[in-house]
Amino acid sequence: MTLNWIDTTTLSFNALLLLERVQLTWLPGWLPEAALGTALHANPAVAWFMRHKCPEIAGWVDDVLARSAPAADAAAVRAAETAVLARLTDLLTYALDPAAYDAQPFLTWDSAELTGLTDFSGKRVLDIGAGTGRLALAVAARAAVVFAVEPVANLRTYLTAKARRLGFDNVYAVDGLVTAIPFPDGFADVTMGGHVFGDAPEAEFAELRRVTRPGGMVILCPGNNDQDNDIHSFLVAQGCAWGRFEEPGDGVKRKYWCV
Structure with missing residues (x-):
């Protein structure tokens, strides 16, 4: 089913800093990597967090960054962030508003x-x-x-x-x-x-x-x-x-x- 538990378009990309280590292990193969690379170039603290919170995916994070380039403008950055956040609706709901999940x-x-x-x-x-x-x-x-x-x-x-x-x-x-x-x-x-x-x-x-x-x-x-x-x-x-x-x-x- 399509998840619309929370509006991810309003979220900061820093919401990824709330993910658990085990959740980070699920991200390879789940997220749109081109968008993720663009977003991580603009949010190096999130890339650092992902590498150090979950060393198992550090190589994947580095590879995603290596295969992408910084965006030309803020609109492109936000479009990439929004694409990534949309794929994480369930995990971000658990982290930010579990009552919204509980009300489904x-x-x-x-x-x-x-x-x-x-x-x-x-x-x-x-x-x-x-x-x-x-x-x-x-x-x-x-x-x-x-x-x-x-x-x-x-x-x-x-x-x-x-x-x-x-x-x-x-x-x-x-x-x-x-x-x-x-x-x-x-x-x-x-x-x-x-x-x-x-x-x-x-x-x-x-x-x-x-x-x-x-x-x-x-x-x-x-x-x-x-x-x-x-x-x-x-x-x-x-x-x-x-x-x-x-x-x-x-x-x-x-x-x-x-x-």
Whole structure:
């Protein structure tokens, strides 16, 4: 879907200074490199930040700069900056205005699609890629404790404040990734995530299984678009059951669960 969560045309290019290290690793192959090179020539502090915050992409940054030249005028610079910022709408929303993301219609699906999959009462729950807390806060009233694993610091801050505002003192936001969940083997009764699975299915699923106790449940809600694609085939091959549900404004999605 087209993202229009915030108006990126009004943002300073310095907004990139708010990106997390892990987010910077995603940029090669994502951003329009000609525009990025022009923008970085005009914003050397951002180029410096990218190199030093995430040394893994330093060579790529240097290459982008080497293949571009400074713009002739301020209008050309701003056009390049705007092109780059537009591609980062989601990441910049998380950094600048998580409430705008939290208000998106596609997050208003019926929580019973999740809570009806298992009894969360008294359970120790991990929510991976927790974002603004859509899944974590849906189960917090029943669970004993929910650890919301989220790599973006501003989302963790937002989620924690929202949980306290709703009266939950059993929700804790922690840093981590779906491929590097910071909990020991067999820690959770239920491990869940939404819109987090699929970039590296084997590694991700192995990590979800690792932190879930024997007999515990792994839930991906949603875990996929409504397609018989490679992700679907992989999850079914792992023994996952699945079903469909509607995300308002974004269509039918598939959820997956397995013991």
